[in-house]
Amino acid sequence: MIRDAGLGQYSRGALLFRQACQLICPRRCPFCGRVLGFEPWCADCEARLKGDRRIRPARPRPLDGLKTVSVSWAAVPYWYEGLVRRSLICAKYENQPWTAVQLGCLLVRELFGVEIQIRGGVEVPRPGPRIPTECDLVVPVPTSGRGRAYNVPSLLALPVAQGLGIPADLQALRRRYVGQPQVALDRAERLVNVIGLFQADADRVAGRRVLLIDDVVTTGATAAACAQALLAAGAESVAFVALATPRSDTTIPVLPGIPFDQEAGPEDEETEIQDF
Numbered sequence: 460m461i462r463d464a465g466l467g468q469y470s471r472g473a474l475l476f477r478q479a480c481q482l483i484c485p486r487r488c489p490f491c492g493r494v495l496g497f498e499p500w501c502a503d504c505e506a507r508l509k510g511d512r513r514i515r516p517a518r519p520r521p522l523d524g525l526k527t528v529s530v531s532w533a534a535v536p537y538w539y540e541g542l543v544r545r546s547l548i549c550a551k552y553e554n555q556p557w558t559a560v561q562l563g564c565l566l567v568r569e570l571f572g573v574e575i576q577i578r579g580g581v582e583v584p585r586p587g588p589r590i591p592t593e594c595d596l597v598v599p600v601p602t603s604g605r606g607r608a609y610n611v612p613s614l615l616a617l618p619v620a621q622g623l624g625i626p627a628d629l630q631a632l633r634r635r636y637v638g639q640p641q642v643a644l645d646r647a648e649r650l651v652n653v654i655g656l657f658q659a660d661a662d663r664v665a666g667r668r669v670l671l672i673d674d675v676v677t678t679g680a681t682a683a684a685c686a687q688a689l690l691a692a693g694a695e696s697v698a699f700v701a702l703a704t705p706r707s708d709t710t711i712p713v714l715p716g717i718p719f720d721q722e723a724g725p726e727d728e729e730t731e732i733q734d735f
Contacts, residue, residue: 466609467560467617469583478579486580489561490542491551504542511541511570513704513713520710520720522679525709528686531593531698534715536569539675539703549673550611559614561673566619570715573622584622586680592715594670595699597627601657603632617700618673623698631663632685647728657688665693676701676711 485494488501490508495501513536525533537543543562550559564582567573571592574585597620599612613629620627635658669689676682676699686697702712704714 461543466560467614469617469621473519474578474581474583481580486561486582489546489555489558489565497580499577499582508537508542511543511703513538514709515713516710519717521731522668522676522708522711525679525683525686525699528683529690529697530682530686531696532712532716532718533676533679533682533699533701534570534712534717535701535704535708536566536713537703538706542710547611550614551607551674554608554612554650556572556609556611556614557632559609559611559674560618562702563618564622565684566615566672566700571622580588582618584618585717586624592623592625592670592698594623594668594694595625596631596664596667597623597625597670597672598631598664598672598685598689599627599629600673600681601632603634611670611674613676619670619672622703625670628663629662631669632659632688634658657685659688659694661692661733664689667694668696668697669694669700671697673699673701674703676704677683677708679711688731 465476466475485496487494488504490504493501493503496625502585509646521530521533539547543616546558549555550562561582564584565573565583566629568575576585597616599610599616602610602613610629616627616629632654671685671689672683673682680702682699698715700715
């Protein structure tokens, strides 16, 4: 279904097909379900989203899982609560893959200032003139392999790649086996559960500066295991972004390109992430 609908794809054929689909299934707000038509975002939900936006930590530090692996930088713009949490649950568990694509548009807009244009009722990220990623390949965290017909991080990654003007490779990283669900484990168990879980394709990632994408980050264990696999396969560097994190984390940066060991100056006191 995802391939046929061209969700997250931006070729001329995929866009024309999705535009035709608007006659039957018009684009809706991923948060409240209101038909959007040619409006890029729902004004009411935009206002409510401000309460889910994270503040800038005074001293960015890596999550537990990211302390043992070389991740260039990481950024997460939203708390995993409120509208963001409900929309991610719909995307993951209520068969709404189009919601994941819309959330990918939100992610690339919030972190990188990418403009989202509406073309024939379809949102299309427009690459900006200067995007500070220092990455040249977008790779999503692989599917859990537990029966879902699509992978939410993959659908997040497609509009991110489009907005940054770099390719996405949905096959560069895979799970070697189906591990125990992370949601059922405590922090220490999560770190152990993902050891050796992922394998990267050296032919696809060697020499590349990878931007790794996930939907939610809690301990950083999954991101660390993915980054370790990518670096072992020859990736030059790995950066990491996710849409949301639980409020228990206050340390991971909210803006891209900030190294974890950067000391805070007077301008880095806790502030809300700025609107683009």
